[in-house]
Amino acid sequence: MIRRFYSTILGSSVGKFPKNTSDIPTTDLLIKLGFVSQPNSGLTHWLPLGLWTVRNIIGIIRKHHDKIGCQEVSLSVMSHHSLWDKTKRWQNDELFKVGEFCLAATAEEEITQLVQRYADSYKKLPIITYQIGRKYRNEKRPRGGLLRGREFIMKDAYSFDVNQTNALKSFEKMNQVYYDIFKEIKVPFVKANADSGDIGGDLSYEWHFVSEHGEDTLLECDACGVIGNIERVRPHFEDGKYANEAQVNYHLTKDGDLCVVYSPKGRRVNYKFLKEEDLVDFRPGLSSQEAIEIFKDPQQSEFKNIIRVMDVGVGPGTLLPDLEVPYVRSRMTTFEDVSFTDAQDGDTCSLCKAGQLKSFKGIEVGHTFYLGKKYSEALNAGFADSEGQKQLYEMGCYGIGVSRLVAAIAEATRDSYGLRWPASVAPVQLDVVVAGSFTGDKTAVDELVSNMQGVRVRVDDEDGGLGEKLARSKRIGIPLQLIVGKQYPQVEIEIRGAHGDLGKLETEIQDQNGLKKLVVDIQKAPETVRKLLSVM
Incomplete structure (x- = not known):
């Protein structure tokens, strides 16, 4: 059980925070x-x-x-x-x-x-x-x-x-x-x-x-x-439905041949898929332009081959870019209907052929x-x-x-206020904040904390008013804030972030400007806190 929080040593907040922390990475x-x-x-x-x-x-x-x-x-x-x-x-x-x-x-x-x-x-x-x-x-x-x-x-x-x-x-x-x-x-x-x-x-x-x-x-x-x-995930193209236009990438093979890869325009070539097809062995680290220049080098052997690889989405009616190198058709090999592009939102599922991705x-x-x-x-x-x-x-x-x-x-899980830890991993699960308006016996707070067995709890004794303390607690991401104030022996519990189903609880929870709250008698607070944490 955590009774005190670091204020002047390691772990304290550094610097000032805007009210909205969304822009902070x-x-x-x-x-x-x-x-x-x-x-x-x-x-x-x-x-x-x-x-x-x-x-x-x-x-x-x-x-x-x-x-x-x-x-x-x-x-x-x-x-x-x-x-x-x-x-x-x-x-x-x-x-x-x-x-x-x-x-x-x-x-x-x-x-x-x-x-x-x-x-x-x-x-x-x-x-x-x-x-x-x-x-x-x-x-x-x-x-x-x-x-x-x-x-x-x-x-x-x-x-x-x-x-x-x-x-x-x-x-x-x-x-x-x-x-x-x-x-x-x-x-x-x-x-x-x-x-x-x-x-x-x-x-x-x-x-x-x-x-x-x-x-x-x-x-x-x-x-x-x-x-x-x-x-x-590979895309599924229905028979006869091909891209209107293709894009091209050039690669040099380890044997010195030029591999010309055609894919539907706008789709990313997945080279892991292409490698799995085991059609060609690329020479790594070359851009398309570098591959073209090396292939066109007159110092290279005159026996040059061109290997064309067509994605399954490229077919009859697809406009192909002109080849940027001279070629002889007798030294050209073509592989068609090879699936090597990434699937996209809205594609047909290649597994069931029925649903959309x-x-x-x-x-x-x-x-x-x-x-x-x-x-x-x-x-x-x-x-x-x-x-x-x-x-x-x-x-x-x-x-x-x-x-x-x-x-x-x-x-x-974070939001504009700050972090929002699930109760299972939160460094602190409950923040007990004593308001300046509290006029009761401080031993009641100690008794409350001692009854929180199994709950990681802190008592916020840092400087600042109630609003500042609650804002600080929310930034840290503590799931629950329990406020002991002028309503004592009634205490207010603010629910920082529910990652479960609060509807399972037989507790009346109020929603005020997006903040979920409930008021309970201090004697019932430990049981209520544990129930809340069990679904958070």
């Missing part, structure tokens, strides 16, 4: 309110308010992992290059390298080696292990404050199973854990089909908070309900991967089966950005 707001300090770009000092918030989030994460029998470990943050060489990830330029070691950005290599030492028999499987700690990524241009930094707090978990069937069961079990975690946090969220990226595997989901300020675009089908990151923004806060044998093969890691034969682990990995969650919750 979320990271700046967290800094000004004393949650964090950032000494350098991408680095974070956690101050008391921020640390309490982090610990509350970690408590929720740990509870749901422990509930299904996950085993918590804490690995060294330094990892030797020999493991990363085997998985071909040592050359990743996002690794912080210290001689022969790197500061771990993730732990697939280390955890696989560790489990290999102990789970050497099928009888010791399955295993799901997790850790919560600091990770490091050599971001060249850190942006978004806590959303993308060089140092961050992360929960990473890993599952090890005897076969694919059991591995997929562990994968689904962990997806349920993620659902339960985000449901308890009480910020609107979705699970989206996702690209696995450098982690690997061919099945993964992203978990997003729904927010108009999100950096990711998600698409949802209004018929089948499937949600996907735009990087994984609707786009919205999200902030990614978690990712779950089914890895298969990607890492166990590279590290030759496995177990003895029932016949004594060595088999390789089937694996999964599961990440939640804890420090990223702090920023994402703040971003997704």
